[in-house]
Amino acid sequence: MTKKIALLGSTGSIGTQTLQVVAEHPERFEIEALAAGGNTQLLLEQIRQFKPSKVSVATREAAQALKLQVPAGTQVYFGEEGLIEIAAGTDADTVVTAVTGSMGLPATLAAIDEGKTIALANKETLVTAGHLVMRRAAEKGVSILPVDSEHSAIFQCLNGEPRERLLGITLTASGGSFRHLSREELAGVTVEDALKHPNWSMGAKITIDSATMVNKGLEVIEAHWLFGLGYDEIGVLLHPESIIHSFVEFEDTSLIAQLGNPDMRVPIQYALTYPDRIPLRTKRLSLAEVGRLNFREMDFGRFPCLRMAYECGRMGGTAPTVFNAANEVAVARFLRREISFLQIEEILENVSARHVASADPDLETIREADEWARRIASE
DSSP states (O other): OOEEEEEESTTSHHHHHHHHHHHHOTTTEEEEEEEOSSOHHHHHHHHHHHOOSEEEESSHHHHHHHHTTSOTTOEEEEHHHHHHHHHHSSOOSEEEEOOSSTTHHHHHHHHHHTTOEEEEOOHHHHHHHHHHHHHHHHHHTOOEEEOSHHHHHHHHHHTTSOGGGEEEEEEEEOOOTTTTOOTGGGGGOOHHHHTOOSSOOOOHHHHHHHHHTHHHHHHHHHHHHHHTOOGGGEEEEEOTTOOEEEEEEETTSOEEEEEOOSOTHHHHHHHHHTTOOOOOOSOOOOHHHHOOOOOEEOOTTTOHHHHHHHHHHHHOTTHHHHHHHHHHHHHHHHHTTSSOHHHHHHHHHHHHHHOOOOSSOOHHHHHHHHHHHHHHHHO
16 A cells, blocks of 8 residues: 655655655655755656655745746645645554654644644654653653654564563664764864765755754653653763664663664665565675774763753753754854854853753743754844
């Protein structure tokens, strides 16, 4: 049976790779709806190839321009309401949430309310409102399947295993663009330097987040919600080759890991086919060719953003929301060359220190905390 898919963030890195997987298996998948931001030219190409019934873009102006170019019968939406329509207003079985930032939250909640399976590639959804999302998913009997390579690895390692025998999980981290540099050497790094990730091909924001280790911090918070684990049960290990994507440890000291070449299409496809596995045209992993794998303990002094993420996660409530929102603003400012690389972590430290966290916040409280953090980080 063909699985119908709605894709939020179709023109981004995860979105375009999701469509590669779909194109490779037209007998398995059908695109029901697409949502994108400002790259309407690429979206138009995707519409012509995959023929979705509904599409959405960021702004009213972009939507009006797009309406003149889409095939007859394709409905065009825009803004947050458009995202929600794409997520919840179609016959899609699975919603892939691959938009960047906290804008994915309302759409994800709307999709859960409609009983859609969620293939989650948007960290910020669980970081800002994990308690709401997981509670709603449990109430509706909805599966949330991780698309991040690390969370997909943990998900696969836990398949069929008794959870009560689990000691903990470890997320691996490449260390990003500047993993070999000292704190002193980071002072003068440029945007161009930061965007050269050694292993993965990703969007600009996530590549910067990998260099600051914010990305791994967000993944720790996400893992807390996805797998129901305390922060003391979630470790991070530097692994420059990105071959072991993450691993789990059980009471009998067994470690079970998931390995593969760095290729995001593998976890994307697994989320779309779970519990099945199907072929994928990609390079097979040869351990003999790799020859050697390296690991280092995480240095929280070298990567203070990861320490802050753990602190905010343990604090809970609106603290992770503020951490995430401040980071989105700080990274955007760095990409616009308004601040230096090291000022990203200064902004995160300052905004987090000024925030008084609310426990168990509702959606409105989360929104207010998010807006407050963005305003302070912009100043």
